Amino acid sequence: MTTAINDLPEQMVKWRIEEWIRDYKFMLREIARLNKILDKPEFPKQKLTAAYGYEAMMPRGSRGISQAELKQLDHREKRLYKYLAIVEYLDRAVNDLEGDKEKVIFDCMLEGVSYTQIAVHLACSRDTIRKIKEGIIAKIAMKVKKDKFLQKLRLIDK
DSSP states (O other): OOOOGGGSOHHHHHHHHHHHHHTHHHHHHHHHHHHHHHTOOOOOOOOOSOOOTHHHHSOOOOSSOOHHHHHHHHHHHHHHHHHHHHHHHHHHHGGGOOSHHHHHHHHHHHHTOOHHHHHHHHTSOHHHHHHHHHHHHHHHHHHHHHHTHHHHHHHHHO
Protein backbone atom coordinates (compact mmCIF):
# COMPACT_ATOMS: atom_id res chain seq x y z
CA MET A 1 0.00 0.00 0.00
CA THR A 2 1.60 3.25 -1.12
CA THR A 3 0.77 6.72 0.04
CA ALA A 4 0.45 9.51 -2.49
CA ILE A 5 2.95 12.26 -1.92
CA ASN A 6 0.25 14.86 -1.54
CA ASP A 7 -1.40 12.72 1.18
CA LEU A 8 1.61 12.90 3.49
CA PRO A 9 0.71 13.89 7.02
CA GLU A 10 1.03 17.62 7.50
CA GLN A 11 3.66 17.16 10.22
CA MET A 12 5.94 15.30 7.80
CA VAL A 13 5.58 18.10 5.26
CA LYS A 14 6.46 20.62 7.98
CA TRP A 15 9.54 18.61 8.98
CA ARG A 16 10.66 18.49 5.36
CA ILE A 17 10.24 22.28 5.04
CA GLU A 18 12.23 22.82 8.25
CA GLU A 19 14.95 20.62 6.79
CA TRP A 20 14.98 22.68 3.59
CA ILE A 21 15.26 25.90 5.59
CA ARG A 22 18.03 24.46 7.73
CA ASP A 23 19.92 23.23 4.62
CA TYR A 24 19.31 26.39 2.55
CA LYS A 25 22.89 27.72 2.76
CA PHE A 26 24.28 24.24 2.11
CA MET A 27 22.09 23.93 -1.01
CA LEU A 28 23.34 27.31 -2.28
CA ARG A 29 26.96 26.19 -1.87
CA GLU A 30 26.21 22.83 -3.51
CA ILE A 31 24.46 24.55 -6.45
CA ALA A 32 27.54 26.70 -7.00
CA ARG A 33 29.83 23.65 -6.81
CA LEU A 34 27.70 21.56 -9.16
CA ASN A 35 27.39 24.43 -11.64
CA LYS A 36 31.17 24.69 -11.66
CA ILE A 37 31.54 20.95 -12.28
CA LEU A 38 28.78 20.62 -14.88
CA ASP A 39 29.62 23.77 -16.83
CA LYS A 40 33.31 22.87 -17.20
CA PRO A 41 34.01 21.93 -20.80
CA GLU A 42 36.24 18.91 -21.16
CA PHE A 43 38.35 18.58 -24.25
CA PRO A 44 39.66 15.17 -25.22
CA LYS A 45 43.40 14.83 -24.81
CA GLN A 46 44.88 14.31 -28.23
CA LYS A 47 48.30 13.21 -29.23
CA LEU A 48 49.78 15.67 -31.65
CA THR A 49 52.36 13.24 -33.00
CA ALA A 50 51.64 10.43 -35.39
CA ALA A 51 51.88 6.86 -34.18
CA TYR A 52 54.13 4.39 -36.01
CA GLY A 53 54.89 0.71 -35.71
CA TYR A 54 53.29 -1.32 -32.92
CA GLU A 55 51.83 1.80 -31.29
CA ALA A 56 49.75 2.47 -34.41
CA MET A 57 48.26 -1.05 -34.28
CA MET A 58 47.37 -1.01 -30.58
CA PRO A 59 43.74 -0.37 -29.64
CA ARG A 60 42.99 3.05 -28.24
CA GLY A 61 40.64 3.93 -25.43
CA SER A 62 37.55 5.95 -26.04
CA ARG A 63 38.03 9.70 -26.05
CA GLY A 64 34.47 10.27 -24.83
CA ILE A 65 32.95 10.02 -21.39
CA SER A 66 32.44 6.49 -20.05
CA GLN A 67 28.99 5.15 -19.10
CA ALA A 68 29.89 5.32 -15.41
CA GLU A 69 30.82 8.99 -15.78
CA LEU A 70 27.59 9.69 -17.67
CA LYS A 71 25.55 7.98 -14.96
CA GLN A 72 27.33 9.95 -12.25
CA LEU A 73 26.76 13.13 -14.23
CA ASP A 74 23.04 12.35 -14.37
CA HIS A 75 22.92 12.05 -10.57
CA ARG A 76 24.68 15.37 -10.19
CA GLU A 77 22.33 17.07 -12.62
CA LYS A 78 19.28 15.66 -10.82
CA ARG A 79 20.62 16.88 -7.50
CA LEU A 80 21.34 20.30 -9.01
CA TYR A 81 17.81 20.65 -10.40
CA LYS A 82 16.29 19.46 -7.13
CA TYR A 83 18.27 21.97 -5.07
CA LEU A 84 17.49 24.76 -7.55
CA ALA A 85 13.77 24.00 -7.32
CA ILE A 86 13.82 24.01 -3.50
CA VAL A 87 15.87 27.22 -3.25
CA GLU A 88 13.63 29.02 -5.75
CA TYR A 89 10.53 27.82 -3.93
CA LEU A 90 11.82 29.07 -0.57
CA ASP A 91 12.83 32.39 -2.15
CA ARG A 92 9.29 32.84 -3.50
CA ALA A 93 7.75 31.81 -0.15
CA VAL A 94 8.71 35.21 1.30
CA ASN A 95 5.97 36.77 -0.83
CA ASP A 96 3.30 34.73 1.00
CA LEU A 97 4.35 35.95 4.44
CA GLU A 98 2.47 38.75 6.15
CA GLY A 99 4.24 41.50 8.00
CA ASP A 100 7.84 42.52 8.23
CA LYS A 101 8.43 40.52 11.40
CA GLU A 102 7.61 37.23 9.67
CA LYS A 103 9.78 38.14 6.69
CA VAL A 104 12.74 39.10 8.91
CA ILE A 105 12.43 35.88 10.92
CA PHE A 106 12.21 33.79 7.73
CA ASP A 107 15.25 35.53 6.24
CA CYS A 108 17.20 34.96 9.46
CA MET A 109 16.18 31.29 9.46
CA LEU A 110 17.43 30.91 5.88
CA GLU A 111 20.73 32.50 6.91
CA GLY A 112 21.09 29.97 9.74
CA VAL A 113 20.68 32.46 12.59
CA SER A 114 19.71 30.82 15.90
CA TYR A 115 16.40 31.52 17.63
CA THR A 116 18.23 33.23 20.48
CA GLN A 117 20.03 35.57 18.07
CA ILE A 118 16.78 36.31 16.22
CA ALA A 119 15.05 37.02 19.55
CA VAL A 120 17.81 39.44 20.56
CA HIS A 121 17.66 41.10 17.12
CA LEU A 122 13.88 41.59 17.33
CA ALA A 123 13.86 42.27 21.09
CA CYS A 124 11.36 39.52 21.92
CA SER A 125 11.44 36.10 23.56
CA ARG A 126 12.59 32.83 22.00
CA ASP A 127 9.07 31.49 22.59
CA THR A 128 7.62 34.28 20.46
CA ILE A 129 10.12 33.50 17.71
CA ARG A 130 9.22 29.79 17.93
CA LYS A 131 5.48 30.55 17.59
CA ILE A 132 6.04 32.84 14.60
CA LYS A 133 8.34 30.22 13.04
CA GLU A 134 5.66 27.56 13.42
CA GLY A 135 3.18 29.89 11.70
CA ILE A 136 5.63 30.50 8.85
CA ILE A 137 6.22 26.76 8.42
CA ALA A 138 2.45 26.10 8.45
CA LYS A 139 1.86 28.71 5.71
CA ILE A 140 4.61 27.25 3.54
CA ALA A 141 3.32 23.70 4.18
CA MET A 142 -0.15 24.70 2.99
CA LYS A 143 1.37 26.25 -0.13
CA VAL A 144 3.54 23.16 -0.76
CA LYS A 145 0.47 20.93 -0.60
CA LYS A 146 -1.61 23.30 -2.75
CA ASP A 147 1.12 23.59 -5.39
CA LYS A 148 1.87 19.83 -5.22
CA PHE A 149 5.53 20.81 -4.95
CA LEU A 150 6.60 17.48 -3.43
CA GLN A 151 5.27 15.67 -6.51
CA LYS A 152 7.28 18.00 -8.74
CA LEU A 153 10.41 17.20 -6.73
CA ARG A 154 9.66 13.49 -7.06
CA LEU A 155 9.61 13.88 -10.86
CA ILE A 156 13.09 15.41 -10.77
CA ASP A 157 14.46 12.42 -8.80
CA LYS A 158 13.20 9.86 -11.36
